[in-house]
Amino acid sequence: MVQYTLAQCPEVVLTVSGKDSTKARDKAMDQLMELMDAGKLPTELSDGFGPQQLIEVKEQVSDTAGDEDAVTQAIQTLSNLATLKLKVQESRAEALKVRAQVDILFSDKSVSEEEITSLKDGFKVLKTFAQANLRYQEARSKAEDARAVLDRALKSPEES
Structure with missing residues (x-):
């Protein structure tokens, strides 16, 4: 037909x-x-x-498939946010210690070679934390939309 x-x-x-x-x-x-x-x-x-x-x-294609894809994507986005949040939390304390050490580079006080070596090693931690934190902040803003998609999908018919 x-x-x-x-x-x-x-x-x-x-x-x-x-x-x-x-x-x-x-x-x-x-x-x-x-x-x-x-x-x-x-x-x-x-x-x-x-x-x-x-x-x-054209016959209307069911929106269900599109909605299911949106829910799957929303779950993936939220899972990514959870992983990034853990990564940020785990490295935050160590990164803040390294950040405090950075200030010795700007003081007139002399520093030992061990302090500089320790600081250089700490830069890796600082970089890892900073990058994870930036990705977390970006993922968090995307996750707001994902949360809204999930909320709509979880809404019962009686609430509509």
Whole structure:
């Protein structure tokens, strides 16, 4: 079955058997002519209106598949946020210790080679924390949308 409508009158739907073809469009035109002859077409069509001007009505694809994909993506986003949050929490204390040591580079006080070596090793920790924290902040803003998607998916029909 194929369905057609008119740009001038989208509420009119003409259904014919088969798939979209010249023959199907001709059958739809026959139905359209019958509607016009019976005075049941709520609009006037211009001269020269032909079967090629019929608009095929595509069947509405269920939004369920799209919604399921959105929920899956939302769960993945929230899982990523959880992983990043743990990573940030685990490295925060050590990164803050290293950050406090950075200030010795800006003082006039002399520092030992061990302090500098320790500080250079600490830069790796600082870098790891800072990058994880930036990714966490970005993931958190994306997760707001994911949380909203999840909330809509979890809403029971009675709450609508």
